[in-house]
Amino acid sequence: MNKQREAKAAMVAELKEKLGSSIVTILADYRGMNVQEMTQLRRKLREAGVEFKVVKNTLTRRAAQELGLEGLDAFLEGPTAAAFSLNDPAAPAKILMEVMRNSKTFQIKAGVLQGRVIGQDEIKALADLPSREELLAKVVGGFQAPLAGLVNVLAGNIRNLVYVLEAVRKKKEEAA
Structure with missing residues (x-):
């Protein structure tokens, strides 16, 4: 007992x-x-x-x-x-x-x-x-979106510089 x-x-x-x-x-x-x-x-x-x-x-x-x-x-x-x-x-x-x-x-x-x-x-x-993994993914996505936007803005300036240089190169080729 x-x-x-x-x-x-x-x-x-x-x-x-x-x-x-x-x-x-x-x-x-x-x-x-x-x-x-x-x-x-x-x-x-x-x-x-x-x-x-x-x-x-x-x-x-x-x-x-x-x-x-x-x-x-x-x-x-x-x-x-x-x-x-x-x-x-x-x-x-x-x-x-x-x-x-x-x-x-x-x-x-x-x-x-x-x-x-x-x-x-x-x-x-x-x-x-939503599951824990889904919530974590949403938080990471929330952090990632502004960073991705910043990268695109910075890349846009470099891209524009490349376009300008290419236009200058073509103009010099036409002039020569």
């Missing part, structure tokens, strides 16, 4: 650490998914740097209480799986929303975004955000 209690305490500590350290955690009801679908989902999430784990509701509830997360208890009913993302808050939301659209039984319950409980609407808004 004592070993079971220690194992549960260790699971609560692990869940508490993951809930506290992840940027976003999304809870989902995976009922109705077969092993193949679940394996594909885990693979997609792993490629995006997201850990997907089936969790026990009572232990998750206890970990949330220790972290001071209010409002998560209502969503901890039935089979629950959690997707923990340490880097990109949009990645798990995009993948899980896609699975939810394609599956009749898979449901997203709620999430925790940087210590705050969020609902399905906010998770959908996260899924609609």
